[in-house]
Amino acid sequence: MTGPENRLVPDLKANLPGRGVWVTANREAIKQAVKKKAFHRGFAKELIVDPEIDQQIENLLEKAALGRLKLANKAGLAIYGFTKLMAALEKNTIIALFHAKEASQASADKLDYKFRTNLEQSGILEQEVLKNPCYCYKTEELSLAFGQANVIHAGLKPGGASMAMVTATEKLIKFQAG
Numbered sequence: 001m002t003g004p005e006n007r008l009v010p011d012l013k014a015n016l017p018g019r020g021v022w023v024t025a026n027r028e029a030i031k032q033a034v035k036k037k038a039f040h041r042g043f044a045k046e047l048i049v050d051p052e053i054d055q056q057i058e059n060l061l062e063k064a065a066l067g068r069l070k071l072a073n074k075a076g077l078a079i080y081g082f083t084k085l086m087a088a089l090e091k092n093t094i095i096a097l098f099h100a101k102e103a104s105q106a107s108a109d110k111l112d113y114k115f116r117t118n119l120e121q122s123g124i125l126e127q128e129v130l131k132n133p134c135y136c137y138k139t140e141e142l143s144l145a146f147g148q149a150n151v152i153h154a155g156l157k158p159g160g161a162s163m164a165m166v167t168a169t170e171k172l173i174k175f176q177a178g
Contacts, residue, residue: 007048008039010057012064019043025061025171026178030054061175065168066137069098069145069154072161080146080154082107089114092121094155096166100139103152108133111153134169136176 011020021042023033031054033039040047050056072078079088088094089111097115099108112133142151156162 005048006045008050008053010053010060012057012060024178025057026175027054027058028178030057058172058175061168061172062137062141065165065172066141066145068161068165068168069142072156072159072165073146075159075161077157077159077162078146078154078165079157080142080148080151082111082153085111085153085155086114088155088157089118092118093157094118095158095162096156096169097133098137098142098154098169099133099135100137100142100152101135102139103135107153108135115155134173136169136172 009016014020021039023029023038034049034051034053039049069078079085079094085094085097094115097111099111115133139150139152142154143149145151146154156165
């Protein structure tokens with residue numbers, strides 16, 4: 001989407017007025033599109049393209065995913081804290097697991113082991129869900145999403161808001177990997 005002064009504007013929700021140009025949602029595809037001036041050709045005019053547009057898109061994807069986590073929390077589908085998560089994992093009620101980037105490896109490994117064991121036993125591994133624990137977010141970001149201090153580990157119970165968070169996180173992971 002182009003904004004004022006012919007500046008390229010990322011429109012991840014595809015709801016801005018006007019026409020847009022679609023690019024595969026991964027970092028490398030965005031960088032190549034900028035390098036090859038694909039946006040200029042797509043809009044058939046000269047554009048101002050921020051050289052850090054890939055970082056802007058990543059920030060928008062991250063913000064969208066964390067917004068979904070806030071909604072899952074409000075819906076009562078999100079849990080945080082090692083002890084609460086371990087108890088929920090014992091009951092086999094967690095479909096996605098998140099660790100802060102700064103998480104202790106020993107604590108994360110304990111939760112990860114139980115999480116993977118539950119997924120294997122329940123048959124969820126065959127389904128399209130976030131199968132591996134995610135280290136996508138910082139402590140401050142998880143804390144903000146929960147409205148609490150020092151959130152290091154978080155998990156999601158089954159539900160619509162949880163699946164929306166999982167989908168948004170998968171988009172972020174795919175973008176970062178590209």
